[in-house]
Amino acid sequence: MSAPVTISIDAMGGDHAPDMVVEGVRLAHVRLPHVRYLLFGDTRRIEPLLERYPELKGICQIRHTEESVSMEDKPSQVLRTGRRTSMWLAVDAVVKGEAAGVVSAGNTGALMAVSKFVLRMLPGIDRPAIAGLFPTERGETVMLDLGANVECGANNLVQFAVMGEVFARAVLGLEKPTIGILNVGAEELKGNDAVRGAANILRESQLPIRFHGFVEGNDICAGTVDVVVTDGFTGNIALKTAEGTVKFFSGFLRHAFGSSLLAKLGYLLARRALNKVKLRTDPRRYNGAMFLGLNGIAVKSHGGTDAFGFANAVGVAVDLVAHGYNDRIRRELEHLKPQEAAAAQRVAGNG
Structure with a gap:
């Protein structure tokens, strides 16, 4: 059996978040039962979704924040004022060693900027x-x-x-x-x-x-x-x-x-x-684009994807972690x- 792996998730990123994200985690769990998740976002919106899936109760932990990055936010703005957003906190969890990788379906430019700033380059x-x-x-x-x-x-x-x-x-x-x-x-x-x-x-x-x-x-x-x-x-x-x-x-x-x-x-x-x-x-x-060259695993899911696509993005992150x-x-x-x-x-x- 594979060793446990923890992935941090920007639960508020994407056109249909957090519903799509939680459903995607559920689908990923079927293929990757050894993976645990840190879900960063609004507890009031995420918790009722998790209650639908009892199998996720022991593998998901919610990290509450009310701030998130919108698709319209400029990367420079997020770098200045976005340290309490779900995206930033999810990336930061990798640096702190709480997670082996991060997955987000949020703003691509902002995710690249935050990941490069927080994770640094190899x-x-x-x-x-x-x-x-x-x-x-x-x-x-x-x-x-x-x-x-x-x-x-x-x-x-x-x-x-x-x-x-x-x-x-x-x-x-x-x-x-x-x-x-x-x-x-x-x-x-x-x-x-x-x-x-x-x-x-x-x-x-x-x-x-x-x-x-x-x-x-x-x-x-x-x-x-x-x-x-x-x-x-x-x-x-x-x-x-x-x-x-x-x-x-x-x-x-x-x-x-x-x-x-x-x-x-x-x-x-x-x-x-x-x-x-x-x-x-x-x-x-084929959903799940990897930001290569960073000193950490960061995977970008398409913002308009559904749960099946998001689950595949999680799979990419887990594969990269597993293969060092x-x-x-x-x-x-x-x-x-x-x-x-x-x-x-x-x-x-x-x-």
Whole structure:
């Protein structure tokens, strides 16, 4: 049986909190019975919800606060005045050692700012990155950064590659994940200085990383590599484009199958196959973006998700804790730093 793990929860974060959050914890408990929870938020709203589920009585503890972070709050404002909010207190519980990780469906910018301020960065990491999972033809692919860093240098991308590789091993269970840098072409001469520099450093590195090289946009869903590395500007556009495309085709199919009696009959005949497609592409299955590079486990759930999606985000946090994600990152970075510097010097000399 797995050792007990405590996760702190921002119970007031998300469009449908705290109802969705408590229901999500209940669903997570079915798969992860060894996990305990600290729920930060308004006791008057959370306690009646917990009373519906007797199985949660012994594994959940409420930490009362009446303050919370709204989706409209600016990160700078939260940093100045938000120390008593449910989000801040949930993150702070990780620093105090009361919890092994934190999960919130609240304001993304505020959560990133608070997590970076409270948890600090891992030694050797310059910037945090947001990592998430994409469904592919071959299974699942990790992609980072998804929006934390609009501009990145070569060393930032190399650090993202290291963090993404460890993430893939911890969450996807891959022994030797392949790494690719997103570019406008697969040729070595394509792209800007940052992607070319990062590729050169990874090729010269002696790290046990399987570097594939450059990949293009169509390689993401093809599953050409297990980890796709990019800057936050490009990654966020790719993410939103994929989400929009799924919604477009889902709406198009609903309209098409409801357009006539014959179409409705066709839907009945194809319903089983369509449900398989729906399950495979359900964004709730991939809910839970990790803030990589922080000195602590922090997972961001989509603000509009339901209980099933939130439970999956909790699962991501527990997986990262169970596999000692941050300890692995520290070990990899110890090997990377001298090799990164030597490779950069060789690249500069060749230039």
